[in-house]
Amino acid sequence: MDIFDIIGPVMIGPSSSHTAGAVRIGRIAYKLLNELPIRAEIGLCGSFAQTYKGHGTDKALLAGIMNMHTDDIRIRNAQEVAKSMGIQYHLYTTQIKGAHPNTVEIYLVGKSGNECRMQGASVGGGNIEIRSVNGMEVEFKAQQNTLLVLHRDVKGTIAAVSNSVAASGMNIGNFQLCRPKKGHEGLMTIEVDGDVKEEDVIKLKSLPNVINVVLVRAL
Amino acid sequence: MEFDSIQQLLTMAEKEKLTISELTLQTQAQQCECSEEEIYDQMAENLHVMLEAIKNGSVKDIKSTSGLTGGDGWRMSQYAKKKGILGEFFNRSITYAIAVSEYNAAMGKIVASPTAGSCGILPGTIISMMEERKLPEKSAVMALFTAGAFGMVIAKNASLAGAEGGCQAECGSASAMGAAALVEMAGGTPEMSANACAIALKNQLGLVCDPVAGLVEVPCIKRNAAGVSIAFTAAEMALAGIKSVIPADEVIEAMRQIGETMPCALRETGQGGLAVSATGIRLKKEIFGD
The missing domain is CATH 3.30.70.260 (ACT domain)
Structure with missing residues (x-):
């Protein structure tokens, strides 16, 4: 744990778990794909599925898969930015048994045909945990x-x-x-x-x- | 970097003859293998974002994305000038909490401290205290380290997420962190900070997270204001020498247990409490149309 996980991050509101945490999970997906996606399937479950509209979770995840940081003001217009970049995205709600309340599954296809599938949870205060990558169970927080x-x-x-x-x-x-x-x-x-x-x-x-x-x- | 308990924090501070903020700064620098100046500067930057958020959130015409909230920070600032019941200082503290929270709801840039839902409480306590006592900026920056140390223990042993522990985990934690920091700013001992943390947290145990329409607006913004007043009350009691009968670590453990047993409807799902009040349901329909 880092002191700036508690006093921080500097972020665009309104929710550290549902906005900033979502940006970060999206960014991990971007990093795993290692390029800008052309297609994105984003599945929200638990509290994410219930309240994503009000928290801008959809905008935040899109911003993340475009490699934006939590304090990027373009998060406010992430849908427009994604469209202008030619990213086709589809958002759906789902249920994953035993998953953390703020869990999202992301599937990305990149320009060069790369694919990546991952599952992550926003565990509070903007902190995240990645739970699976390409079907393999993992557990890391990207703090190191x-x-x-x-x-x-x-x-x-x-x-x-x-x-x-x-x-x-x-x-x-x-x-x-x-x-x-x-x-x-x-x-x-x-x-x-x-x-x-x-x-x-x-x-x-x-x-x-x-x-x-x-x-x-x-x- | 990890502080396992408040008790450990106190023991380490005493052993090293350091304040909690100094101990935290030093430990963080050691952990990330960088200089104390770098860590300090990063925290100072957080303080500057808070100051900017107070300014931007206090304007008359601010509106949240949903249109549900905005303008109360400005309203409160006008009232504070007239001193109100408890004086200009207290009402300015509340103003800051509301202003920063409203700015957050308007997708403004804030510091999650510890979360965005509770981002008004540390500015409302630490910055108003700095101004009132004419303390140097350094005192407020160091107070953020103190607040962070207490927040770390809460994060480790309970939770800072409304979805896990309800609002007690968000506004409750922020208020406890603010209380501990105020004590250090006022020259109190680490033990007094621990008591302030415990007293503030105890007064928000069981607080549910029931946001109307799932938005971080109603009742979150006003709970930030109340969190500030609880932080000041707890700090004043601790500085007077009043001890928490239940030690801070046990209060944190109680908070974890309460969070675990809290029904899902009251943990940020927008399915219980104020969210399902008649007005709450009507507002949700008005905003989202379903």
């Missing part, structure tokens, strides 16, 4: 720089990844593994202290049995 390492479940891969992280001078603050099935694909979620350089990410990508690495920088 976070590496998502998609890999094949082969002996020694985790050791190789953590060695490479250590060799780059980073300290691992948190590590999670999601491996739905032995011998198939798995996802490491690695939160690190301090800065992460692009070349560190490239090094990780070059490791055997690593399929892809996404760096989500701290919000």
Whole structure:
């Protein structure tokens, strides 16, 4: 936790959980896609589904997937901005069993055909938790720089990844593994202290049995 | 960075011979491996956003996006000039809380402190105190660190989200944070700050989150004003040497339990309380047409 999570963020109103938190979840989706989307499917559940109109949650999520920050005044007109950028979006309400009251699922398609699917929750005061990425369970808050390492479940891969992280001078603050099935694909979620350089990410990508690495920088 | 409990905060401050704000600033700088100046400047920037929000929210013609609220900050500021019952200082404090909350509802730029729904309370307490006592800006910036430290413990052991804990978690927490900060600004001890935090929070336990039409307007804006008055009352009592019989950490635990047992209808879903009053339902229809 950071003091500026409590006294902050500086944001466009009216709701830290339903506006600022929503911008942040949207931004994580943008980062995962790594480009501007051309299509977006946004599913709201719980309190998000009940009250999104009044809180501008729809505008906030759209602003986020266009990589806007919580204090960007264009959030007020995010629908118009999205249309002018040629983004086709569809908003719907849904139910997800056992999900946090402020949960959203987002599916994005990018210009170059990239896709990403994620689920996140706004847990109060503008803080968020990402719960799943492309069908894999994760749990990170994007308060630290976070590496998502998609890999094949082969002996020694985790050791190789953590060695490479250590060799780059980073300290691992948190590590999670999601491996739905032995011998198939798995996802490491690695939160690190301090800065992460692009070349560190490239090094990780070059490791055997690593399929892809996404760096989500701290919000 | 984590403070596990208010007790830990007090013990650490005593051991290091620091105020809570100094301790918090130092701990934050160590955690993010940057200088205390950088952290201080970032907090000063937050104070400047608050000052700007007071100014922009106090104008006569401000209106929320829904059209439901706006103009009460201006109304209150005019009344404050006439001193009212409790004097200009108190009424200006309330003015600031309303102005910032109204500006938030108008999609203005504010500091969530700790949330947007409760963003008027710290400006209403800390900034009015700074002006009244003619304290340097530094005193208000440091007060935000104190407020933040108390907010952190509440976030860790209970919740700051109306959707999880009701309004006690939002306006209640902000008021408790403001009370603790006021005590430090007035020269009180960390222990007095803890008592002020406990007293303020106790007086808002069980407060439900029942926004009309799901908007952060009714009753949120007026609860910000009330949160400011509870913060001042709690700070005054603590500075007088009055102790909270229930220690702050136990009050926070009680708040968590109450939040957990609160029905969903009273946790920011717009399905209970004032939101389903006859007027609440009518306003929702008028705004959204369904």
